[in-house]
Amino acid sequence: xxxxxxxxxRESVALGLxxxxxxxxxxxxxxxxxxxxxxxxxxxxxxLDMDLGHGLTxxxxxxxxxxxxxxxxxPDPSPPLARALVQxxxxxxxxxxxxxxxxxxxxxxxxxxxxxxxxxxRHDSESFYRLLDQDQTHLLTAVGNAAFHGFVLxxxxxxxxxxxxxxxxxxxxxxxxxxxxxIFGQQNSIRLPVFYALDLRIEKR
Numbered sequence: 001x002x003x004x005x006x007x008x009x010r011e012s013v014a015l016g017l018x019x020x021x022x023x024x025x026x027x028x029x030x031x032x033x034x035x036x037x038x039x040x041x042x043x044x045x046x047x048l049d050m051d052l053g054h055g056l057t058x059x060x061x062x063x064x065x066x067x068x069x070x071x072x073x074x075p076d077p078s079p080p081l082a083r084a085l086v087q088x089x090x091x092x093x094x095x096x097x098x099x100x101x102x103x104x105x106x107x108x109x110x111x112x113x114x115x116x117x118x119x120x121x122r123h124d125s126e127s128f129y130r131l132l133d134q135d136q137t138h139l140l141t142a143v144g145n146a147a148f149h150g151f152v153l154x155x156x157x158x159x160x161x162x163x164x165x166x167x168x169x170x171x172x173x174x175x176x177x178x179x180x181x182x183i184f185g186q187q188n189s190i191r192l193p194v195f196y197a198l199d200l201r202i203e204k205r
């Protein structure tokens with residue numbers, strides 16, 4: 001639903017219920033569970049679109065997503081056959097994004113977007129949420145393009161928080177196999193280093 005209260009301001013609210021079938025690999029009788037059903041998610045988004053003039057627009061957005069019936073690894077250390085995965089997971093993702101667009105000249109345009117968010121999961125039986133493996137708290141993207149004399153010059157910069165990982169805090173000797181096995185710490189309690197990339201593009205028409 002969108003509403004334009006002023007010529008320079010536009011408000012919008014969106015609500016959606018989504019369903020997703022499990023991945024084919026998750027239905028394996030050996031590595032997954034053939035009885036898995038669909039996953040569910042409720043998405044809510046509210047935002048503004050503000051035209052500040054001179055080719056400059058700002059779009060702040062708030063979002064929240066609630067998920068249930070998620071497929072997660074069976075927490076049982078020795079799960080029965082065809083029960084390596086269970087569907088008692090719940091999750092949530094929430095945050096805010098600000099998008100700044102600028103086009104001061106027909107030959108010059110670009111945008112900058114920053115997202116502050118959180119994505120978490122847990123089993124129904126657990127009392128606390130943990131970070132999703134793909135959680136990235138901070139996301140920053142800046143893109144710019146300039147055209148002149150048949151050339152197009154493009155620049156893109158990306159920066160993202162490193163994804164969560166589970167640390168190995170020790171090991172023990174498995175006397176059955178004679179190999180050392182890892183002892184893991186708290187799940188997803190550390191992160192990979194910050195990711196960043198700078199891309200340059202040049203075209204000639």
